[in-house]
Amino acid sequence: MAIEVIKPGLATSVQDAGRPGYYNLGIPLSGALDQQSLVLANLLVGNDEGAAVIESTLLGPELQFDAPALVAITGADAKIKLNGNEMPRNESFAVHAGDKLSFDFMKLGARMCIAVAGGIDVPVVLGSRSTYGLGAFGGFNGRKLLAGDSLPVGTPSAKARPGRKVDAALLPVLTKEVALRVLPGIYFHRLQEVSVQSFFADTWTVGSEADRIGYRYKNGTPLKFLDRKPPFGAGDDPSNIVDAGYPYGSIQVPGGREPIILHRDAVSGGGYAMVGTVISADMDLIAQMQPNHKARFVEVDMAQALEARAERRRHIDRLRAALAA
Amino acid sequence: MTAATTLPAQARYSFGGDEHLFVEISEEMSLPAFFKGMAICNELRRRALPGVTEICPANAAYLVRFDPDAIAPGTLLATLKEIEAGLGEADLQLQTRIIEIPVLYNDPWTHETLMRFRERHQDPTSTDIEYAARINGHASVDAFIEAHSSAPWFVSMVGFVAGLPFLFQMVERERQIQVPKYLSPRTDTPKLTLGHGGCFSCIYSVRGAGGYQMFGVTPAPIFDPAQRLSYLKDLMVFFRPGDIVKWKPIDRAEYDRQIAQVEAGTYTLRIAPVSFSLKEFLANPDGYNQQLLKVLHGD
Numbered sequence: 001m002a003i004e005v006i007k008p009g010l011a012t013s014v015q016d017a018g019r020p021g022y023y024n025l026g027i028p029l030s031g032a033l034d035q036q037s038l039v040l041a042n043l044l045v046g047n048d049e050g051a052a053v054i055e056s057t058l059l060g061p062e063l064q065f066d067a068p069a070l071v072a073i074t075g076a077d078a079k080i081k082l083n084g085n086e087m088p089r090n091e092s093f094a095v096h097a098g099d100k101l102s103f104d105f106m107k108l109g110a111r112m113c114i115a116v117a118g119g120i121d122v123p124v125v126l127g128s129r130s131t132y133g134l135g136a137f138g139g140f141n142g143r144k145l146l147a148g149d150s151l152p153v154g155t156p157s158a159k160a161r162p163g164r165k166v167d168a169a170l171l172p173v174l175t176k177e178v179a180l181r182v183l184p185g186i187y188f189h190r191l192q193e194v195s196v197q198s199f200f201a202d203t204w205t206v207g208s209e210a211d212r213i214g215y216r217y218k219n220g221t222p223l224k225f226l227d228r229k230p231p232f233g234a235g236d237d238p239s240n241i242v243d244a245g246y247p248y249g250s251i252q253v254p255g256g257r258e259p260i261i262l263h264r265d266a267v268s269g270g271g272y273a274m275v276g277t278v279i280s281a282d283m284d285l286i287a288q289m290q291p292n293h294k295a296r297f298v299e300v301d302m303a304q305a306l307e308a309r310a311e312r313r314r315h316i317d318r319l320r321a322a323l324a325a
Numbered sequence: 326m327t328a329a330t331t332l333p334a335q336a337r338y339s340f341g342g343d344e345h346l347f348v349e350i351s352e353e354m355s356l357p358a359f360f361k362g363m364a365i366c367n368e369l370r371r372r373a374l375p376g377v378t379e380i381c382p383a384n385a386a387y388l389v390r391f392d393p394d395a396i397a398p399g400t401l402l403a404t405l406k407e408i409e410a411g412l413g414e415a416d417l418q419l420q421t422r423i424i425e426i427p428v429l430y431n432d433p434w435t436h437e438t439l440m441r442f443r444e445r446h447q448d449p450t451s452t453d454i455e456y457a458a459r460i461n462g463h464a465s466v467d468a469f470i471e472a473h474s475s476a477p478w479f480v481s482m483v484g485f486v487a488g489l490p491f492l493f494q495m496v497e498r499e500r501q502i503q504v505p506k507y508l509s510p511r512t513d514t515p516k517l518t519l520g521h522g523g524c525f526s527c528i529y530s531v532r533g534a535g536g537y538q539m540f541g542v543t544p545a546p547i548f549d550p551a552q553r554l555s556y557l558k559d560l561m562v563f564f565r566p567g568d569i570v571k572w573k574p575i576d577r578a579e580y581d582r583q584i585a586q587v588e589a590g591t592y593t594l595r596i597a598p599v600s601f602s603l604k605e606f607l608a609n610p611d612g613y614n615q616q617l618l619k620v621l622h623g624d
Contacts, residue, residue: 023390024381025562026484026530125550126561134531135487137550137561185339186347232498233354233384233524235506242354243482243491243525245381245388247341268484269383271523277342302398305343309393 001067003054003116005149006100009061011211014120014139014151015113017050018264019128026268029248030130030138033212033264033287034111036172037075039316041115043323044072044092044166046159051119052129054151056112057211058290060103061145063114065095069153070117070160076109076288077174091165092117108174109288110210117156132265133212166322170315177203177294178285180261180278183305186250187241187273195223195256199275199297206293207258212265215286216258217295223256225273235271243271249278251297261286281308332357336365336409338402343393346401349386354493354524358385359481360417360603361409363567368408377401382566384481384491384525417603423477423569423621425595426528429580430454430470430541434515439539445509453538457504457521473502473540474572476614478526480564488530488548488562492570495606495614502526510536517543519572530562544575544583545594553590569599571621597621 005012017038018031032038032055039049054061060078072092073080080087081102087093095101106112122129122140131139140149182200191199202220209216225238233242239256245268246252251259252272261278263286278286279300289295300308337349348365351358359382366382369389376396381388391401431454443449448456458469478492485491494501506522511534514520518529520537529535530548546554547563557563575583586592599620606613 020378020390022562023379023388024483024566025560026487026489027562132487134533135548135550136531142550183340183342186341188339231351231353233503234352235523242352242385243485243523244349244383244386245347245482245484247345247347247388247390249342250345267486268381269388269482270485274341274347277340277345279342280344302340302343306393306398309343313394 001065001069001153003151003153004064004066005061005145005147005151006064007062008145008147009056009103010059011057012061012145013055013131013133014052014122014129014145015055015131016052016129019126019130019132019138022126023268027126027132027135028266028268029264030128030132031264032113034075034113034284036284036316037111037113040090040166040319041072041074041113042119043319044074044090044164045070045115045117046157046161047115047117047119049320051115052122053116054114054120054145056103056114058110059105060112060114062100062102064100065097067097069095070156070162071095071101072115072164073112074115075112076106078106078112079104088165090171092162094162106290108176110290111287116153117160118154121152121154134265164323166319170319170322172284174288177296178289179296179298180282180285181300181305181308182251182276182278182297183302184276184299186276188275190225190238190273191275192224192226195221199223200299202296204259204295204297206289206291206295208291210289210291212263214260214262214266215289216260218258220259223253223275225256239273240271241273243269245269246274247277249280249283250274251276251278263287279305279308281305281312332361338405340398341388343398344390346389346391346398346405347386348389348405351385354385356479356493356495356603356606359479359493360419361412362387363419364412364417365405365408369405374401374404381484382482383484384493419567419601421567421569421599421601423571423597423599423617425571425573425621426543426545427573427575427579427583428474428519428541428543429575429577431466432542432580434542435518435539438511438513438515441513442507442511445507445511447505447508454540457502457538457540460504461502470574472500474574476611477569477571477617480566480568480570481525483562483564483566486531486533488564490528490547490564490568490570492526493524494526496610504538506536507538510534514539515542517546519543544580544587545592546587554587554592556594556596569601569617571618595621597623
């Protein structure tokens with residue numbers, strides 16, 4: 001079977017659990033920005049939890065099915081419509097041949113995962129079906145979806161059935177203001193003390209440059225770096241370094257003005273100092289931030305980062321247990 | 326290589342969240358810094374530690390991604406420090422390859438692009454290559470091209486976007502070409518542009534934004550998801566850190582001839598395996614480079 005794209009929405013692409021192993025060649029992880037929503041959507045339709053889904057941003061696509069299918073939609077809160085009738089979020093439901101699935105603008109959250117039983121069956125490239133836009137490969141023809149695209153769907157598992165859902169207490173809470181836990185480091189020591197204070201005290205606003213590569217934040221106090229003699233090859237601005245690798249979640253501050261958090265389609269390296277890194281447990285939260293949503297950066301140490309990681313894992317284990325039947 | 330041979334006694338280690346360890350060999354760029362990072366990355370790769378998921382060498386630093394559920398952050402840190410301490414004063418050797426990359430300097434496509442973005446440039450009245458020649462003390466653009474293309478370059482990092490090589494020239498620091506980046510990055514750069522920013526050259530693997538000065542283009546594809554050419558059959562990305570590159574200036578007729586071969590799928594590059602000794606290079610850079618070029622040309 002296949003899914004016809006009638007309208008693509010704002011930024012819609014095929015994503016899965018990601019493409020690790022090639023960052024040393026400039027090829028990023030990619031994959032669904034909100035991995036917890038990916039796992040939930042797939043388990044709801046009986047897929048392997050890393051199967052490929054349709055990820056949409058802010059405004060979902062309009063899709064038409066050429067055969068009966070089972071779908072589930074997780075992540076951001078938007079009205080889901082099947083032939084104009086409202087359908088539940090976070091619950092699997094059946095569609096018939098010829099049915100049209102559409103969405104209103106997302107009210108809270110910024111990304112939805114649209115899972116179909118059997119998974120989106122685009123070719124595997126370097127171990128993943130995820131789209132990598134800058135490299136123009138993976139996903140559907142290496143790009144965001146366009147009207148007229150026809151997405152192949154794999155074979156559903158025996159576990160695919162409608163009406164599957166989880167207890168509401170297991171669902172993520174979406175808000176317009178989040179706390180992002182940050183492990184200071186890498187070039188944090190090059191900040192002036194006044195900026196160490198303001199960085200964690202300020203409330204930052206998501207800017208318009210907020211995509212799968214990175215999220216830019218504004219309206220905080222510009223950061224000041226300590227003066228120094230530029231090292232050979234680094235460049236003159238105190239925020240410059242000799243080009244080096246960028247961790248996912250790392251926060252760079254070009255010119256000291258606006259922090260940028262790198263996400264799963266990150267450029268793999270460059271010449272800006274990073275002042276710290278958002279911990280792995282909080283990366284999904286960034287995926288659900290809309291422009292003008294607010295964030296505060298909360299300082300944690302490694303022990304706290306590992307405890308948050310363990311708590312996230314326990315939560316996903318509870319999801320798996322709830323959907324194992 | 327004068328000042329460039331002095332490295333900090335120990336690298337600086339810093340965690341990037343709970344999944345990355347960032348290691349800065351030196352704040353400043355030098356070949357010894359790159360080679361030390363490369364040697365540690367190679368040894369770490371050889372040990373194949375469970376939980377180490379990505380090893381990313383960079384110019385004077387490297388990045389390791391790990392799964393803290395499989396290897397404790399402190400264990401990884403201690404291992405890398407132990408590898409560093411064990412390097413000692415040993416000669417840093419690399420088994421690598423030397424590659425000839427043809428370049429049409431002063432080509433019409435980057436010229437058209439640089440004219441379109443002139444208001445973002447330090448010197449709107451000259452071209453990028455004229456500007457670079459002048460601020461690096463070369464009497465002419467031809468003299469600049471000779472300096473850029475006569476001594477080979479190291480691929481000291483691959484990244485930013487898929488398959489983009491950063492290259493560092495294998496000459497004394499005082500001869501190294503340095504240029505600032507554009508005042509504000511361009512929104513467009515032709516694919517396969519030869520760029521330069523700070524002390525690094527690069528080849529833009531895909532069309533897109535860029536801030537480096539533009540000197541020319543190569544006809545040689547270096548990234549192709551469809552893997553059409555023989556030297557891209559193994560992997561869609563051609564360059565690896567540690568590759569040695571020799572630029573070969575070509576004219577427009579030669580460029581057009583090579584582009585026709587690219588389109589026919591018959592295009593190849595001159596590539597030779599080579600072993601590199603940092604110690605021997607540092608003792609006599611120009612002499613050692615002559616040896617490398619003999620390997621490239623098979624004589």
